[in-house]
Amino acid sequence: MIRDYVVKAVSGVLKEDVSDILEVPKSFDMGDYALPCFSFSKKLRKNPVEIANDIAKKIKAGKEIEKVVAVGGYVNFFLNSGKLAERVIGDIKGKKEKYGSGKSGKGVTMVEFSQPNTHKAFHFGHVRGTSLGESLARILEFSGEKAVRANYSGDTGMHIAKWLWCYMKYHSHERIVNDEKWIAGIYVDAVKKLESNESFAEEVEEINRKLDSRNDEKLNKLWDMTRKFSISSWDRIYHELNTRFDVHYFESEFEKSGKKECKNLINKKIAKLSDGATIVDLKNKGLGVIVLLRKDGTVLYGAKDLALARKKFRDYNLNRSIYVIGKAQDLHIHQVFEILKMAGFKYVDSLEYVPISEIRFPWGKMSSRSGENVLYSEFRDKMIEYAVKEIEKRYKLSSKDAYDRALAIATAAIKYSILKQDVNKNIIFNPKEEIKFEGDTGPYLLYSYARALSILEKAKYKGKRFSAGKLGPEEKKLAVLFGRFPEIVENSYRNLNPALIAHYSYELAKTFSEFYHNCQVIGSDSEQFRLELVSCFAQVLKNSLNLLGIDVLEKM
Numbered sequence: 288m289i290r291d292y293v294v295k296a297v298s299g300v301l302k303e304d305v306s307d308i309l310e311v312p313k314s315f316d317m318g319d320y321a322l323p324c325f326s327f328s329k330k331l332r333k334n335p336v337e338i339a340n341d342i343a344k345k346i347k348a349g350k351e352i353e354k355v356v357a358v359g360g361y362v363n364f365f366l367n368s369g370k371l372a373e374r375v376i377g378d379i380k381g382k383k384e385k386y387g388s389g390k391s392g393k394g395v396t397m398v399e400f401s402q403p404n405t406h407k408a409f410h411f412g413h414v415r416g417t418s419l420g421e422s423l424a425r426i427l428e429f430s431g432e433k434a435v436r437a438n439y440s441g442d443t444g445m446h447i448a449k450w451l452w453c454y455m456k457y458h459s460h461e462r463i464v465n466d467e468k469w470i471a472g473i474y475v476d477a478v479k480k481l482e483s484n485e486s487f488a489e490e491v492e493e494i495n496r497k498l499d500s501r502n503d504e505k506l507n508k509l510w511d512m513t514r515k516f517s518i519s520s521w522d523r524i525y526h527e528l529n530t531r532f533d534v535h536y537f538e539s540e541f542e543k544s545g546k547k548e549c550k551n552l553i554n555k556k557i558a559k560l561s562d563g564a565t566i567v568d569l570k571n572k573g574l575g576v577i578v579l580l581r582k583d584g585t586v587l588y589g590a591k592d593l594a595l596a597r598k599k600f601r602d603y604n605l606n607r608s609i610y611v612i613g614k615a616q617d618l619h620i621h622q623v624f625e626i627l628k629m630a631g632f633k634y635v636d637s638l639e640y641v642p643i644s645e646i647r648f649p650w651g652k653m654s655s656r657s658g659e660n661v662l663y664s665e666f667r668d669k670m671i672e673y674a675v676k677e678i679e680k681r682y683k684l685s686s687k688d689a690y691d692r693a694l695a696i697a698t699a700a701i702k703y704s705i706l707k708q709d710v711n712k713n714i715i716f717n718p719k720e721e722i723k724f725e726g727d728t729g730p731y732l733l734y735s736y737a738r739a740l741s742i743l744e745k746a747k748y749k750g751k752r753f754s755a756g757k758l759g760p761e762e763k764k765l766a767v768l769f770g771r772f773p774e775i776v777e778n779s780y781r782n783l784n785p786a787l788i789a790h791y792s793y794e795l796a797k798t799f800s801e802f803y804h805n806c807q808v809i810g811s812d813s814e815q816f817r818l819e820l821v822s823c824f825a826q827v828l829k830n831s832l833n834l835l836g837i838d839v840l841e842k843m
Contacts, residue, residue, distance in 0.1 A: 288777075289371060289770035292351035293320045293364045300345045301327070311771070315760070318356065318363030319767050325360055335360030368758040372766035372820075379769060379823045380750070387772040387830050391780055392432030394606030397599055398424045401530070402612070404441040405517035406450040408471035409524055411661045411716075412646050418702045419643060419710060420611040421530040421836045422785040429834060430780040435603050439536040439595065442514050444588070446474065448495035451509060452487070453477030465516040468662060492583070499542065499585045524663055527698060529836045536598075538591050544598070545590035549580045557629050565590075567626055577622045592623045593630075600634045607637040609783070614642040614711070641783055644713045646705070666718075670697035673722040677730070678843070692840060696730050697722065699837045703729030706835050707789035724843070727793050732832060735796040737843045738803070739825040746809045746818055753815040761802040765820050768795050769827050776834070785835055792831045799824045 290309055297305045310321045324338040331338055336359060343357035354365040379386045400420020403409045424434040441447075454461075454473050457480070481487050497503040498510060518535075525531065549565045552558035558567045563582030567589075569575060579590040599608050612620055620640050628635045648661070674693035678684065684692070704721040708714050724730045742748075758766065772791070779787040799821075808817045829839050 288773045289366065289375065289767070290320060290774055292366065293322070296346050296352060296364075297322060297342065297362075300342055312363065315764050315767070317358070319366045320364045322362040322364070323360060324362065366767065368763040368766060369755040371770060372755040372758060372762070372816075375766055375770045376753075376755075376819050376823055379826055380819075383826060384830060384833075386826065387776045388429045388431075389773060389777055389780070390431040391777055392427055392430040395433045395435060395603055396427055397435040397437050397603060397605050397608045398427070398611060399437045399439055399599075399608065400611035401438050401525075401532075402440055403438075403521060404446060405514045406442075406447050406470060407474050407517075409467060409521060409663050411663050411666045414528065414663060414701060415646050415705050415714070416611050416613065416643050417525070417528055417530055418705050418836060419641070419785065421528070422706055422788075422834060423609065423611065423641070423783055425834050425836060426776065426780050426783075426785065426788070429776060432606075435534065435605070436530075436532045437534050437536060437599070438532045440518075440538070441588075442517075442537045443498060443539040443542065445491070445495055447510065448491050448498055449477040449481065450474050450513070451498070451506065452491045452494050453480060454509070454513075456490075463512060463516070465519060467517070467520040467664060470513065470517055470520075471662065495585055496583055527667070527694065528702070529698070529838060534602075536595060538588070541591035541594045541598075542586050544594035545586040546580065546584075548590050548593040549586070552579070552626070552630065555630065557626065567622070569622055569625055572625055574618065574622050574625055577619070577626070589619065589623055589626070592619075593626060596623070596627055596632065596634075596638070600637075605634070605637065607639060608634075609639045609641060611641045611643060614644045617642055639783070641710060643710050646714045646716050649715060649717055667694075667697060667701075670700060670718055670722060673697070673718060674700070674730070677722065677724055681843070692843065695838060695840050696733060696843070699729030699733050699832075701729070702835060702837050703732065703789060703792075706785045707793070709786060710784075729837060730843075732792055732796050732828065732837075733840050734843050735799055736825055736828050736832075736839045737841060739799065739821050739828075740841055742803075742808055742821050743818065743825070746814070748818050748822060750819070750822065751815055753819050755816055756813070759806060761798070761805050762817070762820060764798050765795075765802050765824060768798055769823055772827050772831065775831075779834075788831055788834050792828060792835070795824065795828055795831065799828075 293309060294304065294306050305322060308323060308326065310323060312318050312321045322342070324335040324342070327338050328335055339357040339360055339362045342362045343355045346352065346355045348354060350370055351367055352364055353367040356363045398420050401413060401417040403413050420436070424436050427434040450473055453476055457476065458473060481491065494506065497506050501507060549558060552567065553565065558565050558579060564578050565580035566576055566578050569577065577589050578587055580586055599605060610620060624635060624638055671690065671693045674696040675689050678689050678692055700721045704716060705714065707727070721728055722730060724734050775787055775791045779785060802820065806817060808814060808821060811817060832839055
């Protein structure tokens with residue numbers, strides 16, 4: 288990484304590693320890297336300004352570092368732009384799709400994400416967890432780890448009982464169809480009918496008990512058929528979202544093992560019976576009380592999650608397991624982690640939780656409990672409609688080509704708008720803003736990539752020998768950004784934060800636009816070198832977007 292030049296130079300003076308405190312200045316005019324000297328004051332018994340001046344005097348300019356300047360309590364480093372560009376371009380051309388990859392990661396990590404429930408809508412909110420989980424898995428793999436993508440879905444429990452009850456009581460005359468809107472509609476109807484008449488609750492409880500016992504063949508058959516229809520509808524969605532899974536767990540698989548967990552916890556005096564239900568009192572840990580087993584014997588989520596945690600590590604010999612789960616489940620997931628710790632689960636320190644907040648729209652929030660939820664498929668169609676209009680403003684295409692491009696553009700718009708945000712913050716998603724071809728949007732990044740390819744095609748680029756010479760400001764800025772990509776990936780990996788890569792992608796595209804508008808490429812005296820910059824830009828942006836799970840388009 289290009290920051291290593293600076294780290295090496297400083298360590299020669301201070302005799303310590305400064306990798307973790309080296310900063311990137313807000314402006315390129317202030318240098319390529321900056322070293323804050325405040326943390327050295329106590330050890331060196333000098334003020335930061337003196338320390339910065341001493342370091343700047345002792346580091347000599349050379350092949351890699353062109354200039355060193357002390358400013359206040361900082362040492363600013365300016366890299367030798369020509370040498371930097373030649374080295375970075377050579378690195379990109381040699382590694383191509385692997386440029387930016389690292390070896391920080393080791394072992395096997397499971398990423399559990401998406402988690403749609405059968406018999407409910409795959410709503411737009413699921414896209415956030417799906418996009419984040421897939422991106423994290425790609426970043427882990429790019430950094431040297433083996434990632435196991437896992438999906439854990441609720442296919443049993445009260446929400447299923449509600450659906451089956453409503454279908455049998457009010458919709459049995461209807462033909463069961465493999466249609467996600469129809470399936471989601473039954474659940475919404477169930478919620479509304481149960482809210483209007485509290486006496487129906489016992490009927491649903493009875494169905495839940497029968498479902499748990501598996502003794503009612505007719506009910507089992509209905510459950511199995513409708514469950515399969517729900518699951519099959521996800522395949523197309525995951526294909527569109529550029530996501531795959533190595534293993535798909537279902538709650539129904541953990542009913543017996545969940546009950547076994549409850550017995551073991553009672554034997555260890557971690558759990559206890561309360562009015563016939565199995566509970567764990569975690570109030571002394573600030574985590575309240577969790578019910579694992581109802582008094583009627585039906586097992587709840589927590590007990591199943593305990594069993595799943597053990598199975599994950601047993602089946603895949605994991606180094607760690609990352610849970611990408613909604614922030615609303617914060618208490619629940621920490622209750623599960625605490626019980627595993629109390630039970631002596633030896634991998635408890637290898638469990639990590641990445642909470643995700645809600646997606647909201649300018650008109651409000653969504654809910655799968657009401658008819659106000661936004662189905663992914665309906666929202667995708669609306670985004671495609673917006674994208675087609677944007678495409679038709681610029682190009683004349685067949686309806687099929689326009690649709691295919693619009694789907695890729697819509698997917699990029701959705702995923703980028705989600706991944707550029709802090710996972711702990713609610714997102715206000717404005718469809719008409721995010722589908723625009725300019726600004727901080729996914730379509731703008733796709734457009735930037737396609738424009739770079741268009742330049743290379745027009746120039747009939749073949750990658751001849753070049754000499755960098757002295758670089759202009761736009762050229763140097765591009766080269767430095769190329770060189771920083773491996774650092775961005777490493778930081779994103781260490782912090783489990785794809786937003787760092789998303790922000791980098793936009794900064795890179797903006798810088799390329801400045802370069803393109805200020806530096807003539809084809810026909811200039813520096814044509815070959817500038818074509819190399821264009822080629823490297825396309826490669827690095829493609830690598831960056833790939834880590835976000837976004838496919839590039841060769842033409843918009």
